[in-house]
Amino acid sequence: xxxxxxxxxxxxxxxxxxxxxxxxxxxxxxxxxxxxxxxxxxxxxxxxxxxxxxxxxxxxxxxxxxxxxxxxxxxxxxxxxxxxxxxxxxxxxxxxxxxxxxxxxxxxxxxxxxxxxxxxxxxxxxxxxxxxxxxxxxxxxxxxxxxxxxxxxxxxxxxxxxxxxxxxxxxxxxxxxxxxxxxxxxxxxxxxxxxxxxxxxxxxxxxxxxxxxxxxxxxxxxxxxxxxxxxxxxxxxxxxxxxxxxxxxxxxxxxxxxxxxxxxxxxxxxxxxxxxxxxxxxxxxxxxxxxxxxxxxxxxxxxxxxxxxxxxxxxxxxxxxxxxxxxxxxxxxxxxxxxxxxxxxxxxxxxxxxxxxxxxxxxxxxx
Ligand code: ADP
Ligand code: GN1
Ligand code: MG
Numbered sequence: 001x002x003x004x005x006x007x008x009x010x011x012x013x014x015x016x017x018x019x020x021x022x023x024x025x026x027x028x029x030x031x032x033x034x035x036x037x038x039x040x041x042x043x044x045x046x047x048x049x050x051x052x053x054x055x056x057x058x059x060x061x062x063x064x065x066x067x068x069x070x071x072x073x074x075x076x077x078x079x080x081x082x083x084x085x086x087x088x089x090x091x092x093x094x095x096x097x098x099x100x101x102x103x104x105x106x107x108x109x110x111x112x113x114x115x116x117x118x119x120x121x122x123x124x125x126x127x128x129x130x131x132x133x134x135x136x137x138x139x140x141x142x143x144x145x146x147x148x149x150x151x152x153x154x155x156x157x158x159x160x161x162x163x164x165x166x167x168x169x170x171x172x173x174x175x176x177x178x179x180x181x182x183x184x185x186x187x188x189x190x191x192x193x194x195x196x197x198x199x200x201x202x203x204x205x206x207x208x209x210x211x212x213x214x215x216x217x218x219x220x221x222x223x224x225x226x227x228x229x230x231x232x233x234x235x236x237x238x239x240x241x242x243x244x245x246x247x248x249x250x251x252x253x254x255x256x257x258x259x260x261x262x263x264x265x266x267x268x269x270x271x272x273x274x275x276x277x278x279x280x281x282x283x284x285x286x287x288x289x290x291x292x293x294x295x296x297x298x299x300x301x302x303x304x305x306x307x308x309x310x311x312x313x314x315x316x317x318x319x320x321x322x323x324x325x326x327x328x329x330x331x332x333x334x335x336x337x338x339x340x341x342x343x344x345x346x347x348x349x350x351x352x353x354x355x356x357x358x359x360x361x362x363x364x365x366x367x
Contacts, residue, residue, distance in 0.1 A: 005021030005048060006018045008105065009046075011097050012048075012098065014046060015037070018035070019037060020036045029332070032049050046115055047118055050112065051114065053110070056243060058156070059112045062243055066103065066245075070094065073148070074091050076147050077091060088230055092240060094115070124225040124226070124228055128224055135285070139289065139292040141292065144239045145292070146295070148245075154247060157246050163252045165204075166201045169194070178325075190321055190344065193350075194318055194347070216250055217246070218249065220248045222260075224261045251301070252312060256316075258353070264278060270341055270344075272348040275352065276349075276352045303365065306357060313349050324339035
């Protein structure tokens, strides 16, 4: 889709002359652009995003969450700066609209837009290069959970049952039964692999119902490219992509870090021999996450972190396969079979996690 980014940006409190707007990032859901403005000879960048309102059906409530979360974290960063003026931590800073100072703008076609300040001198990585990066990224996500532990009230669930793996499995079975595009015959081994693990899908939900693991405010989309790494210090300096920040289990966040931070291959790799759970990356993620969030986890919650890595990888595999059978309606795809390729990498990663599971458990028990 071609959007008139200059026109859209004119509705926000942005000053100077619009220079350029380009697509940015590799997200599967929203449309993200980087804008450049000339402000008296200095080029200043902003992020402009068009929210996917088929996925996020109550965008105004989502933006209420966004404002509450960023105000809460912003307050903590301001307090930290009083003691440590060199603190480089950031949170997303929304730019409000000119009219009514709203945190979003709706265009005449119903398009839902928001804008925030570009965090310079930092970047995201689709594939982590070193254990040190893994440690820093995981610590930032762990700190994020910790900072939100005293957020007043409960956030709106922007996507109900987002990490309900049993519901995700049921959705897959429904898609397989309907098979609208006759793709079922191509996915036999993948379905068998998932069905063989069906019993594990409800494990965290059962423990939550029994009160052994506790709901908190979590990010829920801790893909490693959703944290900005500071170019100067190498620290995870800003957690981004806050659309699914809502009530959840801490395991969902740690699990997605294992899914996205341990394999050297991209999420849609076709050469499955390249997909593997690198133990040193897992160890760094675990140590980093516990450095940020370890203080509030109970022993049962802590012991379930390796399982979380397996469960969330399986869950996303289930979601990619469901979307493939449904006709690629949810995740953006860039080639035929893209969602099936993504599903296969997830299942290969689950197998790699399973083959190292004992060692993963021993490590967490030793920390
Ligand atoms: P999506 O939902 O599409 O994943 P994100 O909010 O994660 O969208 O943004 C996409 C990419 O844009 C990120 O991976 C990051 O590289 C970049 N990005 C997002 N927000 C900022 C920001 N405030 N400053 C700098 N880069 C950003
Ligand atoms: C989507 O928006 P993005 O690309 O950060 C998805 C996540 C998946 C991820 C898989 C709202 O994240 O749940 O884990 O793709 N976000 C939503 O790459 O469904
Ligand atoms: Mg993202």
